[in-house]
Amino acid sequence: MSDNQQNNSTPEYEVEIPGREQLLELVTSNSKPVQFDEFIRHFGLDDERQAIGLKRRLRAMERDGQLIYSKANAYGLPERMDLIKGRIIGHKDGFGFCQTEDGGKDLFIPHHQMYSVLHGDRVLVKTSGKDSRGRTEGRIVRVTEPRDSNIVGRYFVEHDLGIVVPDDGRISQDILIPDADKNGARHGQLVVVEITRRPSRRTSPIGRVSEVLGEHMAPGMEIQVAIREHDIPTEWPTEVDEELKKYSEEVPAEAYEGRKDLRDLPLITIDGEDSRDFDDAVCCVQEEKGWRLWVAIADVSYYVRPDTVLDKAATERGNSVYFPSNVIPMLPEKLSNGLCSLNPDVDRLCMVAEMELGPRGKLKSTEFYPAVMKSHARLTYNKVKKLLDGDEELQQQYQHVMDNVQELERLYNALSAARKRRSAIEFDTQETRFIFNAQRKIESIEPVKRHVAHKIIEECMIMANVASAQLIESDKEVGALFRVHETPADERLNNFRSFLGELGLNLEGGDEPSPKDYATLLEQVKDRQDHELIETMLLRSMQQAVYQPENKGHFGLALKSYAHFTSPIRRYPDLILHRAIKAILRKKKGEEKGLVGAWAYSDKQLDELGVHTSMTERRADDATRQVDEWLKCEFMLDHIGMEFEGVISSVTNFGLFVRLSDYQIDGLIHISNLDNDYYHFDQQKGMLIGENSNSVFRLGDNVKVKVKDVNLDDRKIDLTLLEATSPGGQKRNMPAKGSGKGKRKGQSRGKGGQRKSGNRSSNKGRSKS
Known part of the structure; x- marks a missing residue:
């Protein structure tokens, strides 16, 4: 909040006025809304400057949704007026929803209510009955916090009028651009727009072009759009460079003090071929009754100290964002690829989980401590697989770490068996990666093959994460964030x-x-x-996994306690955990040596950081998914007219989504592209049924399709159905074109959004792939 809630003396108003808590206490204690004069009398505010300051504060509380100014010229509490706080989630067809702050069911916001708000606005809403489908409708009372005014879209000139069509389909208003504010933008270019006048029920929003991104088909443009559309920070504050100047390219001499020396331990890193930031190194030796496993993790907390400019920038980012062939790092390159990266044959600071494991993979004991290490080899997943498969040339090259690699495989076999015994859920979904040519256009889409080397590292990291979660849980004073995956809703x-x-x-x-x-x-x-x-x-x-200070276990992994410890270079919750572990160790040892960066967070800080880091993770996922969709559509432009095998991955009232088997790309067979019939959508069974032809389309059906069209703007691939086969293998002949009665029940028509300017056709009402 913008002003001090605790103290009455507030420098920004230059006079003594009541704090927000006192004002809320007065309104709460009254049985009816409180008028302005009552505030003045109750608090004895005689100075005119106090009255002005009070009015400003009350308005600020209105903006934050704490108070409502009623038609009776009095201030009341939103909850007593049956007002609900929430955030607007727009829909491509022009209507929207209010996502309530209290976690209740979303409220439906009809078209006419959406004219004066934008996707992302925080609002106060009052319920106004049910719509024809039984959904609770909301009426927007007030915008309490407008969304970020920067919007990405394409600039068009129609009838000498400049407009920007937002790239985000959830914003259904076109933005008018006065000629003086086009900033050199040309027809068809992608731009960033700053809203200068918000929309109302009668007028479209007006804006100015703040940045011209370029032609929408330019290589890498999809990433620039996603970065801005999802508000992903990319610039470092200038003060960060000043903070980093105190570090050279080598570990500071004073940092060795108080650390275990593990430089002779044959720790190795195992990562992907193109990885540049190495968070973790592992070493395993067999013992009489099981194994001893060292998981060494980059000691980011030594370099990134709490409350520094660098720490605040890392907090804002929350995590690294990985796009195809591009990354937006959580930490500057000097740290992420340099001092914090466990590169081979150089000294590096680390936090170590040294674990004792039984012959059946059970964790018996763990010791955490700061150390200095030197990676003895930088291995890739493919190299490890070849080493274990008996590649003699590679085995000779890496003879000095072969015992470690072989023991890691033996440990993995025990951990994998333990995973099966506890019934952790193991997915085998097919992932893909893009192969780019020199012009950064996709040359091919290839499957990503996971093999034993991936699984070795995965199991080692899981053990370290479990051990760290158990340590945090055992301490009643120092908290951190758990990785929580609750049971299905x-x-x-x-x-x-x-x-x-x-x-x-x-x-x-x-x-x-x-x-x-x-x-x-x-x-x-x-x-x-x-x-x-x-x-x-x-x-x-x-349910989606989240970060929170309260441990509720991890359903998918079938674990009672789980936290993220192993990737502090690219995830902020891991850095929080490292600081907390250091705080626990410092408390036990009563000394600072080797524990620089220790920090015990308050409960309030952890609550806020849990919400924030869960948000930044979702933000990164949404941005990378958007880029993937764009790239897949661009790739499919060269495949229009081609036929593919696929499987129905989703059934809706407007058609069928099909996943193409060759590329794991989803396209839509719109209901208008099915053979002529009345089609009925059975939501309960997930089926689309032809009334006359008796054709039934359901999830899991194998189909043969043709690529009809690709729309890059909407990131949508249109398909035509050629042939369908039930999961049991029974082929169904498609009815001849022209049979049936001409209309398609269940077809979603939409209203074309809220386009108030020009008559340019738009496909915003069509579903994206």
């Missing part, structure tokens, strides 16, 4: 069960299925043709 679970029912499958466990029930199902379907689709639907049935 009711509605998603019911939808998933309906989907399985259509395939003749069942998920055991009733209303509260366990990880074992999910693991059993995955085992049953692993050899089916549609197993990837089933795994995808299973993932959709689950």
Whole structure:
């Protein structure tokens, strides 16, 4: 909040006026809204400057949604006026929803209510009955916090009038651009617009072009759009360079003090071919009753100290964002690829989890401590696989670490068996990667093959994360953020069960299925043709993992305690955990040596950081997904007219989404592209049924399709159905064109959004791929 809530004396008003808490206390204690004169009398504010300061503060509280100024010229509490705080989520068809702050069910916002707000605005809403579909409608009372005014879109000139069509389909208003504010933008270019006048019920928003990004087909433009559209920070404050100047390219001499010397331990890094920031190194030796495993993690907390400019910048970013062939790092390159990266044959600071594991992979004990290490080899996943497969040339080259590699594999076998015993959910979904040519255009899309080397590192990291979570849980004074994955939600679970029912499958466990029930199902379907689709639907049935200070376990991994310890270069929650571990160690040892960067967070700080870092993770996921969709559409431009095999991945009232088997790309068979018939959508069963032809299209059906069209602006691929086959293998002949009765029930027509300027056609009402 902009002003001090605790003290009455507020420098910004230059006079003594009541704080927000006192004002709220007065309004709360009254049975009716409080008028301005009552505030003056109650607090004895005789000075005219105090009255002016009070009025400003009350207006600020209005903007923050703490108070409502009523038609009776009095200030009341929103909750007593049945007003709901929330955030507007726009829809491409012009209507929207209010995502409530209290976590309640979203309110439906009809078209006419959306004219005066933008996607992302924070608002106060009052419920206004039910719509024809039984949804609770909301009426917007006030915008309490406008969204960031910078919007990315394409600039067009129509009838000598400049407009920008937002790239984000959830913003359905075109933005008018006065000629004096076009900033040199040309027709068709991608631009960033600053809103200078917000929309109203009668007028479109007006803006000025603050930045011209360039031609929308330029290489890398999709990343520039995603960065701005999702407000991902890319610039470092100038003060960061000043803070980094105190560090050279080598570990500071004073940093060695108080640390264990592990430079002779044959620690190795195992990462992808193109990795540049190495968070973790591992070493494993066999013991009489199991193994000893060292997981050494870059000691970022030594360099990134709390409350510095660098720390604040890292907090704002929350995590690194990985785009194809590009990364927006959480830390400056001097740290992420330099001092903090566990590069081979150089001294590096690290935090170590030294774990004792039993012969069946059970964690028996852990010791955490700061250390200095030297990586003995930088291995890739492919090299490790070849080493374990017996590549003699590589084995000779890496003879000095072969014992470590082989022991890691033996440990992995024990940990993998333990994972199966606890019934952790193991997915085998197919991931892909883009192969670019010299012009940064996609040359091909290739599957990413996971093998034993990936799984070795994954299991080692899981053990270190479990050990760190247990340490935090054992201490009652120092907290950190747990990685929490709760049990599946009711509605998603019911939808998933309906989907399985259509395939003749069942998920055991009733209303509260366990990880074992999910693991059993995955085992049953692993050899089916549609197993990837089933795994995808299973993932959709689950809740999203979040960061929070309260431990509620990790459902997917079937673990009671889990935290992120292993990637502080690219995830801020891991850095928080490192600081907390150091604080615990300092408390136990009573000394600072080797524990520079220790920090014990307050409960309030952890609550806020949990919400923030969960948001930045979602932001990164959304941005990378948007770029992937754009690149896939660009790739498919060269495949228009070609035929592909695929599987129906989603059924809606407006058509069928199909995942192309060759590339794992989704396209849409719009209902208008199905053969002529009346089609009915069965939401419960996830089916589209032809009234006359009796054609039934459901999740999991194998299909043959042709690419009809690709729309880059909407990131949408249109397909035409050629042939459909049920999951059981039964081929269904498609009805001849022209049969049926001409209309398609269930077709989503939409209203074309809220385009108030020009008559340029738009496909915003069509679904994106």
